[in-house]
Amino acid sequence: MSPRPFGTGHLSVCAGLLPELACVERGMAASGRRLRSTRGIGNAVIALLAAQVLALLFGAVAVLLEISLLQRIIDGSQVTLAEATASDNRVAASARLWLVLFAATVVLWLIWQHRAHANLKATGVTGLEYSPGWAVGWWLIPIANLWKPFQVNRELWKASGGDYDWRSLPTWPLLGWWWGSYILVGVLGRIAAAARNGAETPSELRSADFVDVLSTAEVVVSALLAILLVRSVIARQDHLAQAVPQVPTPPPPQPPRPDVSA
Numbered sequence: 001m002s003p004r005p006f007g008t009g010h011l012s013v014c015a016g017l018l019p020e021l022a023c024v025e026r027g028m029a030a031s032g033r034r035l036r037s038t039r040g041i042g043n044a045v046i047a048l049l050a051a052q053v054l055a056l057l058f059g060a061v062a063v064l065l066e067i068s069l070l071q072r073i074i075d076g077s078q079v080t081l082a083e084a085t086a087s088d089n090r091v092a093a094s095a096r097l098w099l100v101l102f103a104a105t106v107v108l109w110l111i112w113q114h115r116a117h118a119n120l121k122a123t124g125v126t127g128l129e130y131s132p133g134w135a136v137g138w139w140l141i142p143i144a145n146l147w148k149p150f151q152v153n154r155e156l157w158k159a160s161g162g163d164y165d166w167r168s169l170p171t172w173p174l175l176g177w178w179w180g181s182y183i184l185v186g187v188l189g190r191i192a193a194a195a196r197n198g199a200e201t202p203s204e205l206r207s208a209d210f211v212d213v214l215s216t217a218e219v220v221v222s223a224l225l226a227i228l229l230v231r232s233v234i235a236r237q238d239h240l241a242q243a244v245p246q247v248p249t250p251p252p253p254q255p256p257r258p259d260v261s262a
Contacts, residue, residue: 035122035241041112042234048105049223049230055101056223059094060216063209066091070206110136112230116156119237125159127167150179153229160236172232178225185222188215 066087073079117135120128130138130152138148154175158166192215195208 035119036115037241038112038116038119038237039234041108041115042230045105045108045112045230046227048101048108049227052098052101052105053220053223055094055098056216056220059091059098060213062087062090062094063212063216067206067209067213070202070209073202074206110139113139113152113156116160116233116237117152119240120156120159123162123240125162125166128155128159130155146183150175153179157229157233157236160233160240162236162240174225174228174232178222178229181218181222181225185215185218188218191215 069079069083069087114132114136117128117130117132121132135152135156138152139145141148154171157172157175158169161169163169188211192208192211195211196205199205199208
């Protein structure tokens with residue numbers, strides 16, 4: 001009998017009857033790769049994204065308090081030096097906290113991205129355009145990182161489902177929403193930075209703060225959509241792992257017995 005697909009929801013390799021699953025084992029062994037769960041690293045990414053959301057909400061409150069303070073100045077009310085200093089400290093502290101969380105998220109995201117794409121190779125998924133290395137590398141190349149990471153994650157999500165003809169699957173709409181929000185975050189962030197750098201009067205500072213709050217809201221949306229994406233890939237790859245037999249780890253070589261002659 002010629003090999004045939006497992007069917008919907010299973011891996012696009014060899015296929016057919018259960019005895020034919022041995023071909024998957026041979027392919028995994030030949031590639032030198034083993035399936036590694038993305039659940040641990042993925043949950044760490046989710047936790048950092050959630051922490052970013054909390055830090056951003058704290059930052060938004062700090063900026064809104066600063067707007068209130070600026071409005072008092074515009075209205076002619078007196079603002080003490082202590083109030084102004086406290087406001088600046090709140091905004092600066094929230095920004096530093098978010099930057100630390102963002103940097104940690106970037107590192108873990110790239111590790112998760114590499115591992116998730118390596119799992120596709122390990123399970124023998126065919127038709128992949130991106131290697132694990134380039135799944136990470138495209139994030140780091142200017143200009144190309146405006147669309148290539150979207151294509152990488154579209155491939156990752158589709159191929160992680162284990163469907164035989166995974167390339168023909170429709171793109172999950174959330175992927176488009178996530179990437180659109182990611183690009184919008186960059187645009188709004190640059191507008192907010194330019195507005196703040198050029199602000200000299202309380203009115204201009206207040207306007208810059210409004211743009212900053214809008215930018216922060218968009219970052220929150222992007223982070224929440226990223227959480228849903230990571231959770232979906234984890235679940236799909238868990239299902240993929242259950243459908244593929246694992247290559248047993250070979251026992252370590254035994255030293256020669258002294259009582260056995262050569």
